[in-house]
Amino acid sequence: MKNDLPAMFAILIFPGGLSLLLGGLMFEWIDRKFVARLQNRKGPKWYQPLADVIKSFSKEEIVPAGVNAGLFIGLPIVGVTTALVTGLYVPLFGFAPSHSFAGDLIVVLYFLSVLTLTLGVAGANTMDHFSLIGATRTLTQLFSYEAPFMLALLGPAIVAQSWQINEINVYAQNHTWFLFSQPIGFIIALIGLMGKLELPPFDAPEAETEIVSGALTEYSGRGLGLFHLGQDVEFIIGITLITTFYLGGLANPLEFILKSLGLLLVLTALQTLAARLRIDQTVGLWWRIGALLALIQLIISIAIRKLI
Amino acid sequence: MATVVSASDQSRFIVPIGPQHPALKEPGHFEFTVDGEIITGASARLGYVHRGIEKGAESMNWTQCLYLLERICGICSHIHSIAYCQGLEKLADIEISPKARAMRTLVAELERIHSHMLWWGVAAHEGGFDTLFMYTWRDREIVMDLLETISGNRVNYSVNVIGGVRLDLSPEQVTKIVSGMKKLEERTKHYLEIVTNDSSFLARTRGIGVMTREEAQRLGAVGPTARASNVCRDVRVDAPYAGYHEYPVKIVTDTAGDLKARFVVRIKELFESYRIITNVAQNMPEGELKARRVPRKIPAGNVISRVEAPRGELFYYIESGGGEGPERIKVRTPTLPNWGSVLTMAAGLRLADVPMLLVGIDPCFSCNDRLIRLNPDGKQQTLTWQQLRDRGIEYYR
Numbered sequence: 023m024k025n026d027l028p029a030m031f032a033i034l035i036f037p038g039g040l041s042l043l044l045g046g047l048m049f050e051w052i053d054r055k056f057v058a059r060l061q062n063r064k065g066p067k068w069y070q071p072l073a074d075v076i077k078s079f080s081k082e083e084i085v086p087a088g089v090n091a092g093l094f095i096g097l098p099i100v101g102v103t104t105a106l107v108t109g110l111y112v113p114l115f116g117f118a119p120s121h122s123f124a125g126d127l128i129v130v131l132y133f134l135s136v137l138t139l140t141l142g143v144a145g146a147n148t149m150d151h152f153s154l155i156g157a158t159r160t161l162t163q164l165f166s167y168e169a170p171f172m173l174a175l176l177g178p179a180i181v182a183q184s185w186q187i188n189e190i191n192v193y194a195q196n197h198t199w200f201l202f203s204q205p206i207g208f209i210i211a212l213i214g215l216m217g218k219l220e221l222p223p224f225d226a227p228e229a230e231t232e233i234v235s236g237a238l239t240e241y242s243g244r245g246l247g248l249f250h251l252g253q254d255v256e257f258i259i260g261i262t263l264i265t266t267f268y269l270g271g272l273a274n275p276l277e278f279i280l281k282s283l284g285l286l287l288v289l290t291a292l293q294t295l296a297a298r299l300r301i302d303q304t305v306g307l308w309w310r311i312g313a314l315l316a317l318i319q320l321i322i323s324i325a326i327r328k329l330i
Numbered sequence: 331m332a333t334v335v336s337a338s339d340q341s342r343f344i345v346p347i348g349p350q351h352p353a354l355k356e357p358g359h360f361e362f363t364v365d366g367e368i369i370t371g372a373s374a375r376l377g378y379v380h381r382g383i384e385k386g387a388e389s390m391n392w393t394q395c396l397y398l399l400e401r402i403c404g405i406c407s408h409i410h411s412i413a414y415c416q417g418l419e420k421l422a423d424i425e426i427s428p429k430a431r432a433m434r435t436l437v438a439e440l441e442r443i444h445s446h447m448l449w450w451g452v453a454a455h456e457g458g459f460d461t462l463f464m465y466t467w468r469d470r471e472i473v474m475d476l477l478e479t480i481s482g483n484r485v486n487y488s489v490n491v492i493g494g495v496r497l498d499l500s501p502e503q504v505t506k507i508v509s510g511m512k513k514l515e516e517r518t519k520h521y522l523e524i525v526t527n528d529s530s531f532l533a534r535t536r537g538i539g540v541m542t543r544e545e546a547q548r549l550g551a552v553g554p555t556a557r558a559s560n561v562c563r564d565v566r567v568d569a570p571y572a573g574y575h576e577y578p579v580k581i582v583t584d585t586a587g588d589l590k591a592r593f594v595v596r597i598k599e600l601f602e603s604y605r606i607i608t609n610v611a612q613n614m615p616e617g618e619l620k621a622r623r624v625p626r627k628i629p630a631g632n633v634i635s636r637v638e639a640p641r642g643e644l645f646y647y648i649e650s651g652g653g654e655g656p657e658r659i660k661v662r663t664p665t666l667p668n669w670g671s672v673l674t675m676a677a678g679l680r681l682a683d684v685p686m687l688l689v690g691i692d693p694c695f696s697c698n699d700r701l702i703r704l705n706p707d708g709k710q711q712t713l714t715w716q717q718l719r720d721r722g723i724e725y726y727r
Contacts, residue, residue: 061464151345155364155681222458223530231353231456231685233345296530298458300682301367303533 037114042106045115046254047071049261049286056290071254078247086240088149097147098241098248101140105255108133112259113191113266116278122188127179130187131172134218134259137252138164144249145237156236159227159301163217166308167224171214173316177207177323178267187266194271201268206319208268210312215260216289217304219253223296224304261285342370345681349378353456353685356695360688364681372676374669378726379696384659391655392418392492392628402661403697404485405448408434408441409639410661411490413646416571417635418492421650422628428576429617430494435573436507436610437480437489438637439603443473443514445640446596449692450521453593456685457534462524469517476510479503494620499611507611511604518600525593535589539675539687542587549670553642554599555691557583558591565638572637576615577606592690627654639664641692665691665698 033039050071058065085091110121111130119126138160145157178200179185182193194200201208217224228236238249265282266272273281299307342363349357357378363371383402387395400411412434419426447470454462474484480503481487489495499507525531541551546559556563565571566579582598584591630652637644642664651657668691676687713721 061461062468063464151343155345155367158366222460225458226682229458229682231458232682234352294461296459297454297462297528297534298682299530300534300680302680 033110033120037117038106038109038120042109042114042255042258043251044072046251046256046258047075049258050254052283052286053257053290053293056287057293060291060294075247075251078242078250079244081243083243083245084240086148086150089147089240093143093147095245097140097144098245098252101137101144102248102252102255104133104136104140105252105259108259109255111187112262113187113272113278114258114262116273116275118191118272119188122186125185127175127185127187127190130259130263131175134256135164135168137256138218140252141237141249144241144245145239148240150240152233152235152239153237155233156227156239159233160220160237162301163220163224163227163304166305167214167217167312170210170308170312170316171218173313173320174207174211174214175263175267177204177316177319180320180323181327187263191266191271194267195273196271199268199270204268204319204323206315207323208264210316210319211264211268212285212289213292214312215264216292217308218260219257221289222293223299225298226301226304229298258282261289347684347688353688354695355452356693358693358695360684362676362681362684367680367682369676369679369681369684372673374673376669376695377699380699381696384661387656387659389655392626395656395659396490396492397488399659399661400486400488400490403639403663403694405445405694406441406639406641406644406697407486408437408489409637409644411488412438412572413635413637413644414648414659415490415492416637417633417646417648418628420633420635421631421648422492422625424493424621424624426494426621427617427619428573428615429498430619431573432576432610432615433495433497433499433619434490435577436499436607437477437487438572439607439610440473440477440480441487442603442640443600443607444470444477445692446600447473449640449689450525450593450596453686453689454531456689457531459531462521462531466521469514472510472514476507479506491620491624493624494618496619498619499614504611504614508608511608515601515604518597518604522594522597525590525597532590534683534686535593538589538683539672539679539690540586540588541671541675545674546587546671549674550667551642551671551691552664552667553639553692554592554595555642555668555671557581558595559587560585563643565636565643569636573610577609579606589686589690596692627652641665641694642668663694663697665693665695668693669698 035041051066051068054070055065085094108130111119111126113119142157142161142164145153145160148154178190178194181200181203182190184190184193220227228238233239238246241249261282265278265285269281269285272278343365345362345364346359347362348354348359359375359378361373362369383398387398390398396411396414399414400407402410447466451463451466451470454460454466477487478484480499481489481497489497541559543560546556546561551559551561552563560583562581562583564579564581566574567581570578579602582595582602584595628650630650632647632649635646635648644664645662647658647660648656649658672688672691676684679687
């Protein structure tokens with residue numbers, strides 16, 4: 023479906039901006055609710071994530087002693103902005119992206135990592151030991167899942183012979199779902215997304231029983247709320263990317279949302295299955311198994327393309 | 331208060347855990363010196379929840395003490411009152427009926443089930459396995475409901491009185507207990523499978539915090555922590571009390587000595603508990619609930635009473651001056667001897683293993699906080715009550 027809305031409206035209200043934020047909060051709620059139901063709990067009401075954000079915004083923001091105040095206040099803004107900017111290049115809710123250029127896939131992947139980077143820097147900025155360890159773990163984890171995740175998204179790109187998200191989507195729309203032609207890549211992309219979003223069992227960077235809240239331990243009020251919003255936006259964009267790449271490209275909004283919800287539920291169910299991995303186990307898993315499988319998938323794709 | 335292993339030098343990177351920390355359900359303070367993620371040193375400071383129960387007991391009469399001492403621990407309250415009543419009965423030479431003994435055993439084992447299930451839920455949570463945590467706590471409700479039907483309370487059951495017990499089982503309660511045990515046995519089998527087969531869980535427990543048999547003996551570990559290191563030590567078997575003569579227990583041990591073994595030992599102990607409870611409930615002896623006459627004054631003398639709490643050996647020393655209340659009561663809960671093992675095992679592990687390691691001994695901070703060491707340099711010193719009080723205020727300021 024083509025997006026004919028005025029550019030400003032597209033950026034601020036729909037499909038970017040406001041609706042992206044609300045969509046992210048909705049996804050967070052579905053995630054929390056479904057995890058709760060699988061764990062035999064009640065789970066929150068639908069407005070809980072929004073209420074959390076409003077509450078954090080209305081609280082005092084404490085800037086701890088010994089930090090660079092500019093960085094401390096600026097980093098959450100940078101984080102949430104980059105996450106929102108990504109929305110311009112991604113086919114949100116099934117609409118063609120409002121901006122597009124050759125090679126925007128790389129830019130999107132970079133922007134998605136910027137949020138994690140800001141988290142890491144924010145943690146390293148404070149004097150708190152929990153934050154420092156959290157920051158180290160966040161960045162360690164970034165370096166472990168990033169390569170396999172990227173390779174997994176390059177699989178479809180290579181087959182579609184384009185590094186432009188829009189063109190890959192159009193290709194995916196008109197061919198067999200990549201889920202069936204590149205199943206290994208799909209699994210790695212999905213699990214890589216879990217690592218990116220620091221969902222259990224890859225939540226060592228914010229393991230509450232060890233380091234309280236990791237890099238965000240010293241954050242309160244506005245900064246904390248912004249980081250949460252940024253993570254929610256990253257959540258919806260990550261799922262959208264995988265849906266368009268692996269589950270048949272663009273589609274009408276209803277079908278598209280249903281597909282991404284299906285993916286979300288799979289992602290949620292995966293979270294309840296395992297105990298938390300230690301950070302060394304996460305790194306080992308990604309470099310010993312993840313990167314290798316992603317490479318094999320890539321080589322197979324290239325080989326098949328050459329043969330045909 | 332007691333620094334079990336001295337803190338390493340202050341210039342290193344220290345991760346403080348506690349007194350307020352999400353990993354701890356009760357206040358305690360631990361300092362872990364880390365090199366990256368690897369732990370190089372550990373120290374503990376306890377005493378944040380010292381409640382002065384021993385001193386309080388000295389100003390009460392024998393019956394009041396029963397209720398006070400039962401509140402030392404919220405989870406294993408019944409075992410504390412068994413230890414106390416048993417000691418008094420020995421001092422006053424009161425014979426309790428087989429029925430009372432069986433009843434005490436029954437509630438003690440029910441309590442063990444609820445304590446162990448609570449523990450492995452918490453331990454799973456510490457390892458980031460919240461699903462297991464939620465499921466075990468749901469199943470724990472079965473035994474909590476049973477305890478409530480028997481005594482009317484979920485904790486602090488007040489089943490014991492000096493010279494016997496207060497409650498009897500009705501036939502309906504027996505049916506409920508038996509069916510409850512069947513249900514729990516099925517669920518426990520499932521959990522045993524998870525704990526021994528789930529690869530992500532094994533990655534966090536197998537080979538972590540290994541304590542050899544010699545070390546366990548040297549550090550004086552007790553209870554399931556010791557039994558997981560293949561130390562055959564269980565008061566229920568070594569010196570049977572209450573109904574354990576009539577309903578003997580088999581000791582469960584494991585040779586591995588790691589965290590996984592501590593899980594396995596506790597879970598397997600539950601099967602023993604289910605067997606004993608079903609056996610006791612179905613073959614409850616006839617007889618009086620409590621002794622006819624319990625003296626108000628207990629003859630002078632002192633006694634040591636030992637029982638097996640869910641966490642290990644619980645030790646009571648009771649001294650009577652022949653009056654209406656105790657001269658001195660000394661309690662040692664099983665958490666205290668187990669601390670040493672945690673701090674010794676921590677070195678060389680990763681920071682991520684610490685929460686599970688800490689919880690691995692099933693610590694109960696407020697039960698254990700009563701040790702006071704006033705003269706570390708060995709000099710004699712006499713303090714008045716007021717001086718002690720001031721010192722306490724100053725210490726925690």
